[in-house]
Amino acid sequence: MKVVGKxxxxxxxxKLARGEPVFxxxxxxxxxxxxxxxxxxxxxxxxxxxxxGAALKLEGVVDVIWHRDVKPIPHTRAGQSYPEPSPYDxxxxxxxxRFIGDRVAVVVAESVALAEAALDKIVVEYEELxxxxxxxxxFTNSEILIHEEPDPQGISEAGKTNIAARIDKEVGDVDxxxxxxxxxxxxxxxxxxxxxxHIEPHISIAxxxxxxxxxxxxxxxxxxxxxxxxxxxxxxxxxxxxxxxPRVGGGFGDKQELVVEDLVGVLALRxxxxxxxxxxxxxxxxxxxxxxxxxxxxxxxxMKDGTIVANRMYVLADTGAYGSHALTVQGNTGQKVLPMxxxxxxxxxxxxxxxxxxxxxxxxGYGAPQGCFALECHIDEVARELGMDRLELRLKNHIKLxxxxxxxxxxxxxxxGLVRVVNSTGLDKAIELGCEAIGWGHEKEPSATxxxxxxxxxxxxxxSGIAGVDWGGATxxxxxxxxxxxxxGATDIGQGSDTVLAQMCAxxxxxxxxxxxxxxxxTDLTPFDVGAYASSTTYISGGAVVKAAAEVxxxxxxxxxxxxxxxxxxxxxxxxxxxxxxxxxxxxxEVALFALxxxxxxxxxxxxxxxxDSPPPFAAQFAEVEVDTETGQVHVRRFxxxxxxxTPIHPIMVExxxxxxxxxxxxxxxxxEVLLDRTGRVLNPNFLDYKIASSLDVPDMVTIxxxxxxxTGPYGAKAAGxxxxxxxxxxxxxxxxxxxxxxxYRIPATAERVWRGLKEETR
Amino acid sequence: xxxxxxxxxxxxxxxxxxxxxxxxxxxxxxxxxVKLGCETGDCGSCTVLLDGQPVxxxxxxxxxxxxxxxxxxxxxxxxxxxxxxxxxxxxxGAVQCGxxxxxxxxxxxxxxxxxxxxxxxxxxxxxxxxxxxxxxxCTGYVKPxxxxxxxxxxxxxxx
Numbered sequence: 001m002k003v004v005g006k007x008x009x010x011x012x013x014x015k016l017a018r019g020e021p022v023f024x025x026x027x028x029x030x031x032x033x034x035x036x037x038x039x040x041x042x043x044x045x046x047x048x049x050x051x052x053g054a055a056l057k058l059e060g061v062v063d064v065i066w067h068r069d070v071k072p073i074p075h076t077r078a079g080q081s082y083p084e085p086s087p088y089d090x091x092x093x094x095x096x097x098r099f100i101g102d103r104v105a106v107v108v109a110e111s112v113a114l115a116e117a118a119l120d121k122i123v124v125e126y127e128e129l130x131x132x133x134x135x136x137x138x139f140t141n142s143e144i145l146i147h148e149e150p151d152p153q154g155i156s157e158a159g160k161t162n163i164a165a166r167i168d169k170e171v172g173d174v175d176x177x178x179x180x181x182x183x184x185x186x187x188x189x190x191x192x193x194x195x196x197x198h199i200e201p202h203i204s205i206a207x208x209x210x211x212x213x214x215x216x217x218x219x220x221x222x223x224x225x226x227x228x229x230x231x232x233x234x235x236x237x238x239x240x241x242x243x244x245x246p247r248v249g250g251g252f253g254d255k256q257e258l259v260v261e262d263l264v265g266v267l268a269l270r271x272x273x274x275x276x277x278x279x280x281x282x283x284x285x286x287x288x289x290x291x292x293x294x295x296x297x298x299x300x301x302x303m304k305d306g307t308i309v310a311n312r313m314y315v316l317a318d319t320g321a322y323g324s325h326a327l328t329v330q331g332n333t334g335q336k337v338l339p340m341x342x343x344x345x346x347x348x349x350x351x352x353x354x355x356x357x358x359x360x361x362x363x364x365g366y367g368a369p370q371g372c373f374a375l376e377c378h379i380d381e382v383a384r385e386l387g388m389d390r391l392e393l394r395l396k397n398h399i400k401l402x403x404x405x406x407x408x409x410x411x412x413x414x415x416x417g418l419v420r421v422v423n424s425t426g427l428d429k430a431i432e433l434g435c436e437a438i439g440w441g442h443e444k445e446p447s448a449t450x451x452x453x454x455x456x457x458x459x460x461x462x463x464s465g466i467a468g469v470d471w472g473g474a475t476x477x478x479x480x481x482x483x484x485x486x487x488x489g490a491t492d493i494g495q496g497s498d499t500v501l502a503q504m505c506a507x508x509x510x511x512x513x514x515x516x517x518x519x520x521x522x523t524d525l526t527p528f529d530v531g532a533y534a535s536s537t538t539y540i541s542g543g544a545v546v547k548a549a550a551e552v553x554x555x556x557x558x559x560x561x562x563x564x565x566x567x568x569x570x571x572x573x574x575x576x577x578x579x580x581x582x583x584x585x586x587x588x589x590e591v592a593l594f595a596l597x598x599x600x601x602x603x604x605x606x607x608x609x610x611x612x613d614s615p616p617p618f619a620a621q622f623a624e625v626e627v628d629t630e631t632g633q634v635h636v637r638r639f640x641x642x643x644x645x646x647t648p649i650h651p652i653m654v655e656x657x658x659x660x661x662x663x664x665x666x667x668x669x670x671x672x673e674v675l676l677d678r679t680g681r682v683l684n685p686n687f688l689d690y691k692i693a694s695s696l697d698v699p700d701m702v703t704i705x706x707x708x709x710x711x712t713g714p715y716g717a718k719a720a721g722x723x724x725x726x727x728x729x730x731x732x733x734x735x736x737x738x739x740x741x742x743x744x745y746r747i748p749a750t751a752e753r754v755w756r757g758l759k760e761e762t763r
Numbered sequence: 764x765x766x767x768x769x770x771x772x773x774x775x776x777x778x779x780x781x782x783x784x785x786x787x788x789x790x791x792x793x794x795x796x797v798k799l800g801c802e803t804g805d806c807g808s809c810t811v812l813l814d815g816q817p818v819x820x821x822x823x824x825x826x827x828x829x830x831x832x833x834x835x836x837x838x839x840x841x842x843x844x845x846x847x848x849x850x851x852x853x854x855x856g857a858v859q860c861g862x863x864x865x866x867x868x869x870x871x872x873x874x875x876x877x878x879x880x881x882x883x884x885x886x887x888x889x890x891x892x893x894x895x896x897x898x899x900x901c902t903g904y905v906k907p908x909x910x911x912x913x914x915x916x917x918x919x920x921x922x
Contacts, residue, residue, distance in 0.1 A: 013853040016861025017868065019796025019836035026795035113780070197900055199800045199808055200862045249798070249862030250900050281801040494860025494901055652856035656902055660859065663903035687805035687898065695894040695904040703905075 002575065004507040004715045007652045011499040011518060012247060012492070022247040024203045024219045025278060032205070033062055035267055035277040036115035038105040038122055039287065040097030043131035043356035043680045044146070047095055047124060050105050055121035060110035063271055064122065067093040070266060074153060075233050077258040078324035078361070079222040081469050081530055085414025087154035087164060087323040089147050092233060092262050097126070098146055098321035099358050100681045101286040108267045108275055131356040133680040135293070135318040138162045138353040146321065146354040155323065164319050165327035165352040167334070169410045172345030174299075177310035181301030185382045189374040190746035192673040193293040193318075196363050197692050200249020201284050206264035207274035214265055217244045221255045221491050222531030223521045229258050234265050245521035248493040252664075253362035254289050255493065256533045257324060285685035289361030290674060292317045292329050292352070296374035301345075306388050308343045308397045313371065315350035320359040326352040327414045329360070329367040335417070336462055337371030337726075339405040339616075341379075341397040346406055357680040362533065364661070365725045368462055369668060373747065376458035376730035380737065390734075391440065394431070394459055401425050405616075408467075418467045418612050424718070426644030426706035427459065430620040434642035437702045438622035450630045453637075454739025457622045460726035463614035464710075464719035465536030471610035472541035473527025476505060476548040478603040480596060482576065482588030483515040484552070489529025490541035491521045495721055496653040497537040501545045503649055504714055508549035510573035511588050527606055535617070535719030538649060542714035543609035551605035556591055559599040615710050617718045618644040621662075621727030623699075625735040632755025634670055634736055636699040639728065643703070646710035646718035655703045658724040662701055663693040665728025670748050671697075766829040770794070771838025779825040785811070788825035789835065796836035796865040800898070807897035810866035811835045817873045819896070836865040845872055847914050855910040859901035867897040871911050875918070885915045 015022055040047075052064035070092045078086040093103055105122055109115040132138040132146065142161045152158030156165045178184050204218035214236065220226050223243040231238040248255065260277045267275040279288065294317045301310040315333050319326040334348030365372075383390035399405070401422055408420035435441070438455060446453045475487040486505045492498040502516040519526060529541055556578065557568035564571070564580040571580045579585040586594065595603050622640040627633070641658045648654040671691050675683040684690045709716035733744045742757035767776050770792075779788050786809040789797045797820055800808035804822040811820045812834035839845040848871055851857075858864050874893040879885060890911045894904065 007856065009853060010856065010858060013858040013861070014849065016858050017849040017853055017864050018840060019865035021793075021795040023795075023798075023862065025790075025799070028793075198860070198862075199806055199898060199900055200798070200860070201800070248860060250860040252900070278799070281803060281806075494862075496859065652906070653859075656856050656859055656906055659903035659905040660901045661903075664900070686803050687801050688803065692898060692900060693903070694896075694898060695891040695908065698903050698905070701903060701905050 001507055003503045003513045004649050005647065007650060008499065008503060008513045010496055010653065011502055016247065023200060023249055024205060024217055024246050027205065027217065029207055029274040032274040032276055033108045033110065033271060034112045034115050035106055035108045035263055035275055036119055037103055038107065038119050040100060040102040040104050042097055042126055042128050043100050043133060044129040045097045045126040046129065047097060047104055048127055049125040051123040052105065055107060055118035058114060058118055058121065060114040061107060061118045063108045063267065064105055065093065065266065066105040067095050071235065073233050074149065074151060075229065076324050079225045079256040079258055082228060085327050086325055089149065089155055090322050092266060099356050100679060101358055102321060106263050106267065108271060131679065132162065133356050133676065133678060135316060135353050135355055138355045139316065139351060146356060162354045163351055164323035164354050165330065166350060167331055168349045170347040171406050171410060174310045174312050174345045174347040177345035178301040181309050182304045183386055184299065184301045185385050186297065186299045187378055187381055188745060189296045189298065189377060191294045191370045191373060192747060193290045194668055194672045195285055195288065195290050195674055195690065196252035196254035198250030198252055198254060201279040201281065202255065202259045202288060203278040204260045204264045205274060205276045206268040208268055208272055213240045213242060214268060215242045215244065216261055216265060217246060218261050219248045219255055220245055221251045221493055221533055223491060223523055224489055224528050225531060226258060226261055227523045230261060230265050233262055234269065243523045245491055251493040251532065252364040253366060253533060256362045257289055259288055281687060282685040285674060285690055286358055286682045289359055289363065291363040292319060292360040294333065294370045296370065298374050298378040300378060300382050302382055302386060306386065306393050306396045308341050310345035311338055311341060311343050312347040313338060313374065317350065317352040318355050318357060318360060319352050320355055320357045322359050323354065325361045329362065331411055331414060332367030333371035335407055335411040336368040337375050339399055339407055340375065340459055340461055342399050342403055342406045348407065348411065357676060358682060364664065365722050368722065368726050369729065372458065372460050372726035373729045377733055380734045381743065391457065398427060398459060413466045413469050420467065420614060423615060423712065424646060424708040424710040425618055426708040427618040427620065430618060430642035430644055430706045433704050433706065434620040434622045434640050437640040437704065438624055438638060446626060450628060452627050452629055452739040453624065454735045455622065455624050456731045456734030456738055457620065458727035458730035458734065460619040460621065460723050461616040462535055462719060462723040462726065463616055464539035464713065465611060465614055466534045467614040468612050470530045470534060470536045470540045471608060472529035472544045473606060473608045474541065474544040474548040475527055475606040476552045476604065478552060478592050478595065480592050482511060482592045483517060484509065486516050486518045486545065487526040488520045488541055488545065489526050490537045491529065491532040493532050495657065496650065497532065497541065499653065500538050500649045501542060504542050504545045505549045508546050509553055511576050535722045538717050539713050539719055540609060540611060542717060543611065544607050546714045547607035547609055548605045551607060552603050555601065555603045556595060559595050559601065560591065611712060613712045615712055615718050617720060617723045619723045619727050621731045623731040623735040625732060625739055627736055627739045627754065629740060629758055632751040632758060634749060634754060636666060636732055638702065639699045640702040641724050642706055643720065643724055644706040644708050645720035646708050646713050647716035648705050648707065649715060649717050651705060654705055654720045657720045658703045659701055661724035662728050663698050665725045666698060667693050668747060669729040669732040671750060673748050764826060766826055768828045768830060769832040771834055783825045785820040785823040785825045785828055789820060794835050794837055798862055798866060807870065808863050808866045810869040810897065812869060812873060817870045836869065839872065844875060848872060851910040851913045852907060855906045855913065857902055857906035857910045863897055863899045867894060867899065867907060870894060870897050875914060887912060
């Protein structure tokens, strides 16, 4: 292959490195207004009245809106395919505040400073209500109902309990099987609330153009879902809405949700002026979305020879005040994780509860990092109790080529799923190469007596898009000079999808990569795509690009064949040339001129692609840690990731995905946690107190790409974006246990927690 | 209040509000390479050179730069060292979403231009220290550090 598999220059990298004005906010419009949100100081309260009189008297304050000013249209802000598997439990502005930070009113003014000043002048009359911020209490307490809407849609036990979503699926008979096992191990694992922390905050600018259309320029992962959602909640036709996605400064799932776009939309329509709303970092950490906090109970039954006979996972999760992604994230916790060890008996059960805490939602890995932590720690625990080597236990039980994912038929995207068979796997090779790179079985000597070293590992699998749901479109159009316009709905949020899709287009047409001009994610100009989530873009949108490019190639062969008096199939497109039999050849520019001016056709095609498969990428990840037994401080010395993502379309960008995921997973393991007080108030809403990895925190990383050929993927590709975030936390925590014998059932494994664990161990 | 300073080589007058940050003032003047990430001095996306030293422009009151030299990416686009840094970052795959990159490049530029504050060579440890104020959520810092090392290594080759 000439372009696929090559490290071509990332298509947008130079303009980004030059700091060109390419992001949502690098743009202004005359007469722009600035919005700010007034947020609830109470975890649970009715909003009886909002007096904005004093705020509106400030010169430059244009408008203040609250729930009386907007029509109550229940919806979900989840940003998923329609019909969404998330409850319609949200209003643009509602009569009840459900967490400290919930929207109460919105100000729009001539400047950010004025809007902020106006917030202080608004007087709100609240009726405080008792609040639930503990998920166990929310699970059992049905006296206090967080959602009591008269018209609930999609809430699991609406009006009766605080349960937003639940799943209970079983393959085989776990209870019966456990009775036959030589050993049954049960443990609880506790997962923290963490935040995506893309460096570019949520930001949107909306205006009404000269055709009375609402134009929304926004930092989003889902431009097409967003257009549909805005049409629904603003009650204007989709034809009157255009969503434009410029460059996006990171998303990681957090920009799958509609977080600010509805407000700029409402305010632009009300005022007739452009309106901008940007979150502060504090708002990001209070009012964007989190990875769901969970408690996971794992029960595993094994035979003496290490055969896993039964696995049970029970998940209790906190969705916070609203239930977007409540069903599907928690579904993924089992669905994406338990198949790693396809026992004959598997039981997955989850309850996801509303609380008066800030909102959980989508974050890279989408439930799998939680489940993978529990399962992979648990496998080490089972091995220890069984007296078996932990690597051997994994090798004996992990899913193999040709195996059927035992949960796939029972558990799909919030509904029954499609049967998934493993058609490609490099997992064994990944384990072998990873073990070699980390020096598995060769314990290293620490440099001082108070330091202890240990090794840990974890296996992970994910999916490539949502089977039978995700799809995308692509249009390819040939220009006079042999260049092509490629228009895709797929959404580049920094992961590099524009580059990868351009590579596939060039490969399929046999033209150089720099002859592809890509335009992505403008709802007026590009075909539909579900957007950037569920590790779908390379696999799903890539499939659409390959089909569209192949169709254009077919059109060209169709006009050249008669001209050259040969079968169209005999014409080869490669190296920027079309070559036929008997020495006939043309450059792609000549072909284009012939097609456009002699044959008089526009070589152009649009194709759509979906897949009923979601082939799992695999990862084997390894950590070497050093634990200071005096302080509990954990230092990750080395981290190895061996990842099978099928054919890497752009190897160094795949490495970049893995390395970034490891850094995020490291934070999950050791230091990231959004802390709440008993009222659900965020205690650390800034980057000083909510710490993400800096250049000094990350370990020496080794990244190995294990190439396989996925038969259903474009050029053999599977996904890469999410799978490497699953393994770091369990691998690191398993390494801590290996080093000092302390099992951290709760992450992050901060120095204090490890130190306390060490104290208990020696007591 | 009105301030006069040298912005990217040009004498500049700006009307700024009391308390307005240099970040806000620059972006209001359409200097868009300077990015807002946190406004608390923690992420480094708004890094600029103030009289040659990298600073978080969100932490600098705009009025304070009266009489100073402020350099942003816009002022370094033709600079050989900056072009080398940009090229290596791009070719090493260090630019993912790119939001933190102009700020990170300014920090690297200052390091390579001035050398480590404690003297000695610019090794990986020094580079990592220089970047500790520039948070990047995409890359895990592996490729940015590799790219910086490549620039430094190329400079050490005798001509």
